[in-house]
Amino acid sequence: MPTRSIGQEYIKGLWSENPVFRQLLGLCPTLAVTGWVINGLAMGLATSFVLIFSSLVVSLIKKLIPSQVRIASYIVIIATFVTVADRFLAAYFPDISKDLGPYVPLIVVNCIILGRQEAFSSKNSVGRSLIDALGMSSGFVLALLVLSSIREILGSGTYLGHQVMGSWFKPWIIMILPAGAFLALGILLGIALQIEKKTKSRV
């Protein structure tokens, strides 16, 4: 593995290895909760919490986990933090928790989290794992923010619940429906790929 500086370790999650746009991981929550910016943000932060703490614990005890049962161990660690996040949201933000419904518990099967444990935390030091988890989380939150901003502004003419489009604007209802999620993400992926190609050909 090429040695990266701490900064590169963090930055890679934002773009070159962005979990959503580049690796196509964690698409289920990305599509499901991005009808409103506030839901996307809550989902992003909850997932970040789980990812960061799971990476911390896994990298701390990586020497104690026998490799045959590592996946099961990771899942139990992840599920523990998901339960914490789920209870926390239900206690302090009951409205958001209700909106997100089963998608909070479903963080446990988010492939980004298990993927990072398997690919990174189980092989790297605690510090690096934390930086990596922070980078990936930022990348995920960024992707959710971009998608939910587009969907909320076009789909209901509001941002975080505040009216931003003039009265002339007729909301595109489709954007807050499931179909709009697929269309918007598909087009965003295309744009991301195009940008990637442009920047590569320039180098």
Place this chain on the structure above:
Amino acid sequence: MELIAIFISAILVNNFVLYYFLGICPFLGVSKRIDSAISMGLAVTFVMTITAVVSWAINNWILIPHGLDYLKIVSFILVIASLVQLVEMFIRKVSPPLYQALGIYLPLITTNCAIMGLALLAALREYGFAEAVVFGVGSGLGFTLAIVLMAGIREQLDLADVPEPLKGAGISLIVAGIMALAFMGFIGMIK
């Protein structure tokens, strides 16, 4: 009547892939050819049915009577992971041809959020036993329907002239969006 409504709504109206966005990974990953899509769909339906039964039993016989509701996430995911393992060993022993056909798709199902979503949704809606089973079978068939349709479209798409950056995941998602739009036509069917 209630059961029929749950069944139809799980297949068409609230399709797991196109309405709940569950199981997107295999939906995009294993939908390049119709035959593998059918295998994947059947494997998922099979595991979903068993999951519906087992998770219902655990939720209603162990978790709720003992006030252990907060252990739902941990216990469901462990049950699903071990269940998939068990089903895999069982099929390998009993029917090698079926095992060959399902191949790598069985282990992949563990990380399929549709299975976990099924267990959670059934628990959330407080389904009875019969309802949970019907919901499991229906959701599995709905997933099969979506992934097979998708594979059919993608086989045709290979011949189409798709803009370079949209090739692969981009165009698949757009196609899924149009499919979701078409499936919205079923919404009026239930209530």
